[in-house]
Each structure stands twice: as C-alpha cells, then as structure tokens.
Amino acid sequence: MATAAAAATVPAGGRPYRRARPRCGPPRLHRLRLSAATAAAASSSPLAPSTSAPPPEGGGRLVAELVGAFNELTERMDEELATSSSSRLLFRALKLAFPALRYGDGGRALARALAVATSLADLQMDAEVISAGVLREALDARAVSMRDVKAQIGISTAHLLHESLRLKHAPSKLDILDDESASALRKFCLTYYDIRAVILELALKLDMMRHLDELPKYLQQIKSLEVMKIYAPLAHAVGAGNLSLELEDLSFRYLFPHSYDHIDQWLRSQESECKALINLYKEQLLQALRADDELKRIVQDISIQGRYKSRFSTMKKLVKDGRKPEEVKDILGLRVILEPRCDGDSSDWGPRACHRTHEIIQALWKEAPGTTKDYITRPKENGYQSLHVAIDVSEPGKMRPLMEIQIRTREMDRFAVGGEASHSLYKGGLTDPVEAKRLKTIMLAAAELAALRLRDLPDSNRGVGNCKNPAFCQLDKNGDGRISIEELTEVMEDLGAGGEDATELMRLLDANSDGSLSSDEFDSFQRQIELMRSLEDNDDHYRKILKEKLHMIDSAGLLHVYRKELGDKLLVG
Numbered sequence: 001m002a003t004a005a006a007a008a009t010v011p012a013g014g015r016p017y018r019r020a021r022p023r024c025g026p027p028r029l030h031r032l033r034l035s036a037a038t039a040a041a042a043s044s045s046p047l048a049p050s051t052s053a054p055p056p057e058g059g060g061r062l063v064a065e066l067v068g069a070f071n072e073l074t075e076r077m078d079e080e081l082a083t084s085s086s087s088r089l090l091f092r093a094l095k096l097a098f099p100a101l102r103y104g105d106g107g108r109a110l111a112r113a114l115a116v117a118t119s120l121a122d123l124q125m126d127a128e129v130i131s132a133g134v135l136r137e138a139l140d141a142r143a144v145s146m147r148d149v150k151a152q153i154g155i156s157t158a159h160l161l162h163e164s165l166r167l168k169h170a171p172s173k174l175d176i177l178d179d180e181s182a183s184a185l186r187k188f189c190l191t192y193y194d195i196r197a198v199i200l201e202l203a204l205k206l207d208m209m210r211h212l213d214e215l216p217k218y219l220q221q222i223k224s225l226e227v228m229k230i231y232a233p234l235a236h237a238v239g240a241g242n243l244s245l246e247l248e249d250l251s252f253r254y255l256f257p258h259s260y261d262h263i264d265q266w267l268r269s270q271e272s273e274c275k276a277l278i279n280l281y282k283e284q285l286l287q288a289l290r291a292d293d294e295l296k297r298i299v300q301d302i303s304i305q306g307r308y309k310s311r312f313s314t315m316k317k318l319v320k321d322g323r324k325p326e327e328v329k330d331i332l333g334l335r336v337i338l339e340p341r342c343d344g345d346s347s348d349w350g351p352r353a354c355h356r357t358h359e360i361i362q363a364l365w366k367e368a369p370g371t372t373k374d375y376i377t378r379p380k381e382n383g384y385q386s387l388h389v390a391i392d393v394s395e396p397g398k399m400r401p402l403m404e405i406q407i408r409t410r411e412m413d414r415f416a417v418g419g420e421a422s423h424s425l426y427k428g429g430l431t432d433p434v435e436a437k438r439l440k441t442i443m444l445a446a447a448e449l450a451a452l453r454l455r456d457l458p459d460s461n462r463g464v465g466n467c468k469n470p471a472f473c474q475l476d477k478n479g480d481g482r483i484s485i486e487e488l489t490e491v492m493e494d495l496g497a498g499g500e501d502a503t504e505l506m507r508l509l510d511a512n513s514d515g516s517l518s519s520d521e522f523d524s525f526q527r528q529i530e531l532m533r534s535l536e537d538n539d540d541h542y543r544k545i546l547k548e549k550l551h552m553i554d555s556a557g558l559l560h561v562y563r564k565e566l567g568d569k570l571l572v573g
C-alpha cells in the first residue's frame, strides 16, 4: 500500500522557519516544549518535587534563561548536527553572550541575538554558525571582543564572524545599486566569502528588517533596497526560500508602502480562511490518492506541500501583465510529489502516476478551463517537468482565488528545486546553471568541514548516546551524573553572578537536600523553565491579538471582541 507523508504546509505564524523533524524512539523529555497545562500537571507529580518552588531570581533566573535558550536552539537543530561537541560550543557561546547582552536595554539585544540564532538553527546551520549568530550582536555592541571569541569559543567561529563583518561592508562599496552591479555583487559574495558567513549575514539582515521601524526613514529605504536587490536573491540562491520570501516582503513594505498596504489588505482579508482551505484540500487529496488502486500499485510514497503566496510575489504577478488580483491563479498552491515504485516494468510509472493524480483531481473538483499545463509530456526548454492545474474553490455566494496544483515525481521535484530548472535560477537572480552548481558544491563542502570539526571523538564518554539531557551535561562538568554546588557556582560566575546566587538556586532546586542536583531534580527545573517560557509566548500572542483588534475596531466593540478572542484562545490552550 502506498504510504503517504504530508509535508509541512503553511508556516505557522511567529516561527516561520521551524522544520518539523521526524522523531524516532521515545521523545526526549528535556526537549519537549510543554504546554502550560501539561507542565502544570507534571509539576504536581511526585517525580517533580521542586516545581512547587517559586521561580528563581537573580543569578538563578540567568541560569534558567540560559538553559531555556540552549534547549530551544538544540531542539531546533538538525539531530545529526547536535553532537555533544556542538552542544558544548553552543553553551559556551551563550554563556559568553548572556552577561554581555542581557543588561542595558532591557534585554532587547539578547532577544535579538537569540532570534538570529533561532533563524540559523531553523536553516539547519551547524553550531559554529549558530554561535557566531549569538555573538555578532555582542561584538557589534563591543561587549565582547574578537580576542574573547577566539580564546573562549574557537578560531572557526571567530573566522565566521570576521567574514560576516567583511560581508556587511560590501554593499557600501557601490555607489548605485542598478541591476547589473547588484548582480555582480551577489556573485562576488557567493564566490569570495565563506558561504556560511553569507547565511549568517542573511539571518542578521532578517533581524534588521524585522526592526527597521527603529531606524530613520532614509536608512529604512537604503537598507530595504539593499535587501531587495542583494540579500533576498542571495537567500534564494542558497536555498533559504522562506527567509528570502520574508526579506522580500519586508523590503517591499518599506520601499512601496502604498502598494504593499493594498496587497497586504487583500491577502490578509482571506488569509486564515485560505490557509485552512489549503490544509483541508491537502488532506482530502491525500486520502483520495491513497485510496486509489492504480496509485497503490505504482507509487510507494505520496507527499503534498501547501503554500499561500507572499505579498511581494503576488505584487510581481500583478505588475508583470497588469492582471487583477483575482486573476492570479496561484494565490493558493498545492504541490503533489509522487515516488514511483522501483520494481517491475516501472520506466513510465512516474508520468503515469502524475496523470492518474490529475484524473483524480478532475473527479474531485472543478478545473478552471484553459489552465492546465502539461510540462511532463512536453518539458520546458530548461528541462523543468511538472503538471499544473488550477481548480475553482469558490462556493455559492463566496468568490475565492483559484488554487494551483502542481503534480510531479520526486525526481522531477529534485530537478525543479536544485537542478538546472532550479527555483533559484527560475526566480532567484542567478542566471548561470554552472554558477548554481558550483554554489551547491561549496555549500556541501562547508557543511562537511564543519561536521568534521564538530564530530564527537569515538572515545568520548560524553557522546550524545550517553547524554540524555545536553543542558544537564553542560553543567555536570566532571560527568559524575550530579551537578555540584561548585559546578553551579562556576556557571554563575561565568554569567557574572555571585556564589550566593548559586547557593540560593541550589536551595530551591535540591528537593532531597543532598547538596547536589540529580538529573530528575534538573528535569523539574527545566519543566519550570518551559512553563515560564510558554506563559511568555502566550502573553506575546495575546498582545498581538489585542494590537490587531485595537487597530481594527472602535472602542465600543473592543471589549466584546477582546473577550471572545481571549476566551477562544484560552479554551484552545
């Protein structure tokens, strides 16, 4: 029977780049992000004695934040990249950045450094790049020196930071950013700089764009132009698709505020309904494809991806040939990817499976006349293969944009994503296939080198296999399975807090009063940290809802809407 895996669909708000990783075996408790409800339940378990203690203050709170950030980042990292050497490196970087960035501006610098690190972890970068992301803000604020980084973190992270600083100044070497010089500059960046430094710089640009309101207006436009012409296409070229889309949308917003508002209002007005529809159609289609006898015979795997079109991409469609928003046929998009079986006479099973999928779609929904393009029977000149249809998802009295469905085999998809018909060539600003191939080779080589440096030594008795809880292992320096007061004091001192804070934290967490923290006691502490973080997340979420409502309605109806929204969310939560 054909197995079907539904790939991630519309990005969830707030954490756009997080990639769902399949987990094998039992979940690792320390890495679970507990909901407030489960965390509260866990805290009443007899195995979790210390969660009833009040949240730690002072230096204890610092350790809690450090451990929380460390867990969040390692959870997002690719499992293969999260070796114990990587964990150690990341923990050291966080320890260096925390005291340097936490004070001064109410912790905003630290929050931004962690957001950059999060983007890098979501892009599946290694610990060296993520550490550089954490430290770059501290370096810019002169709270940490390159000498500190070299001595405490390592030469590779220092090198990355050095390269990203060089890259930062590259655009200012040009007087005008016309298409030609922008293209030359993009090539220059990709040829002459460590590719991981380019990716670090992209994550920093995203952070800058998310806070552009804080800069003077003239700078907002200069920065946006740079991003639009250089960094968004660069992001596309290195395969950071979602990052590229967000960079484009943000710079579009600052460069053309009126056009942006227009498109934003139209897309936003139907966004949640359309995203729900994408998920619904995806599920229906998956079920129908899985149930089909012919597909069961010739296909071993089916996946479907969905996306809602970005603001900037929609704008380009409108400008290209002057069509109206409702005439854009790919505002809602699904992509079916089929993996044909390899046995028997399977040479034409791929195209057959795609055409069979088309027939099933025609039986399910209404196809918009004249929209089908069969690039499988007749591939495009660049070799691109896929079958495209658009279906009408309107209902009586409810007009909606069309939904485009692309159908292709896994092999065709690989070619469309990374081959000579690659998306970065199709619209990413790179025009030379040889250049794209070389870029891919450089990226792979950089990843291999990093992996080599960050691998665990075979005789290491603190390898991942032995360390069920990486945060605990970072604190348990001598590896005896307990965190002693000396070990706790050491981390406190690294964070700039005193020995009294360590004693205080130990008193709070040491449930059986034996003078040290067992892994169970530390697990309880981590559950408490998760609880604190989830409360902060919810607060942030409610604040956003409120802001939107305040913006949209007059004061007479505010309370009603606020109560309803809050009530709904609380019920769901």
Ligand SMILES: Nc1nc2c(ncn2[C@@H]2O[C@H](COP(=O)(O)OP(=O)(O)OP(=O)(O)O)[C@@H](O)[C@H]2O)c(=O)[nH]1
Pocket (backbone or CB within 6 Å): 329, 330, 373, 380, 382, 384, 388, 416, 417, 421, 422, 423, 424, 426
């Ligand atoms: N990677 C890649 N994707 C492509 C290529 N050509 C088309 N596509 C994808 O297929 C979609 C639809 O392409 P077409 O069916 O040719 O439609 P179109 O002529 O662009 O029509 P409009 O979307 O209405 O402008 C595009 O939006 C891309 O997502 C290609 O050469 N490479």
Ligand SMILES: Nc1ncnc2c1ncn2[C@@H]1O[C@H](COP(=O)(O)OP(=O)(O)OP(=O)(O)O)[C@@H](O)[C@H]1O
Pocket (backbone or CB within 6 Å): 241, 245, 305, 306, 307, 309, 310, 313, 317, 330, 332, 333, 334, 335, 404, 405, 406, 423, 427
């Ligand atoms: N129908 C679809 N289903 C799922 N993903 C899609 C679909 N169409 C495009 N994508 C993906 O969505 C991302 C954003 O693409 P975007 O909508 O900006 O451009 P496009 O549709 O590929 O090209 P164009 O703007 O020329 O139509 C890309 O990763 C692209 O591969």
Ligand SMILES: [Ca+2]
Pocket (backbone or CB within 6 Å): 476, 477, 478, 479, 480, 481, 482, 483, 484, 487
């Ligand atoms: Ca110990």
Ligand SMILES: [Ca+2]
Pocket (backbone or CB within 6 Å): 510, 511, 512, 513, 514, 515, 516, 517, 518, 521
């Ligand atoms: Ca104890």
